[in-house]
Ligand SMILES: NC(=O)c1ccc[n+]([C@@H]2O[C@H](COP(=O)([O-])OP(=O)(O)OC[C@H]3O[C@@H](n4cnc5c(N)ncnc54)[C@H](O)[C@@H]3O)[C@@H](O)[C@H]2O)c1
């Protein structure tokens with residue numbers, strides 16, 4: 165039985181699907197703060213909070229857990245700047261409870277959702293795993309602290325882990341079984357779709373004076389089903405004893421500006437919607453582009469869905485089904 169924390173959320177639910185598709189037994193522990201009951205498919209769902217140690221222990225008592233995929237976290241950058249206490253308690257304390265319980269029950273293998281936000285504003289792109297780590301926001305700090313904790317837990321308790329630093333997760337299950345559903349929504353694609361559907365008056369581009377070709381930020385979008393596949397590969401390597409404690413970037417290695425993405429959304433949806441140009445959003449680095457060579461080599465990870473049109477069209481299909 166695999167435990168997936170945060171499995172009712174966006175990235176977690178796609179990994180739950182990938183595990184179920186492979187015939188695995190899955191239990192999801194989720195407090196449903198931003199997740200959705202209907203996204204866990206046929207997995208067992210335990211509604212509980214990681215910051216409550218007894219809820220975590222109850223899962224390990226009830227189910228024979230062989231490994232953990234840990235997605236549960238708060239991850240909205242501006243919220244993290246306003247409420248650092250909430251972020252440190254939820255992300256760091258929640259993870260301490262999980263790791264201590266794993267140690268107590270002798271569960272050795274963990275795949276952890278880290279983020280490109282651990283790097284902050286990069287000095288060079290593409291960003292490799294060894295690039296400097298200077299998080300620009302509280303959210304990124306919480307993830308970097310957890311990565312450090314994982315190194316300590318490996319050294320002291322032989323708890324093995326892989327930290328996967330995703331760049332911009334996007335897209336939806338190609339079969340339409342899951343996708344992104346956040347309220348409030350802060351991410352580029354769903355906001356653009358809501359504008360295309362007339363639910364918002366206009367799409368605002370945050371910042372036009374970045375040192376990029378068209379002045380808008382550049383991001384590296386990675387399909388959520390490709391992320392899910394990387395989790396399964398990482399877990400297999402942990403189980404086979406081929407990895408101990410390591411971090412990998414997961415990105416498509418291609419950068420697109422916010423303006424370019426808006427154009428692709430207009431093309432895929434066939435809808436021309438109003439776009440306005442506003443100020444920069446606090447904490448946004450100008451350019452984030454991954455090198456994911458390490459994951460491709462050591463995890464034998466191959467991206468299948470991460471060209472931008474596939475990302476946008478799968479996300480659009482889901483968005484229409486869920487929100488129209
Ligand atoms: N979406 C991205 O672009 C992106 C990029 C990099 C990293 N990440 C990381 O990936 C993970 C998943 O992100 P997402 O976009 O799917 O977010 P999400 O908000 O959709 O999913 C998080 C899930 O965790 C649950 N949760 C949060 N705190 C919990 C707690 N204390 N106890 C139990 N459940 C809790 C929520 O209810 C939700 O279902 C997060 O750790 C996030 O930091 C996401």
Ligand SMILES: O=c1ccn([C@@H]2O[C@H](COP(=O)(O)OP(=O)(O)O[C@H]3O[C@H](CO)[C@@H](O)[C@H](O)[C@H]3O)[C@@H](O)[C@H]2O)c(=O)[nH]1
Nearest residue numbers: 239279280281331332350351352355368369370381445448
């Ligand atoms: O209405 C909008 C929304 C976003 N943007 C811009 O679009 C880009 C992407 O923004 P968003 O979709 O909010 O993603 P990020 O802020 O880049 O963060 C995502 O990607 C990071 C890693 O790259 C992860 O750490 C975060 O968890 C994840 O939310 C940024 O330049 C934003 O300024 C706009 O211009 N207008």
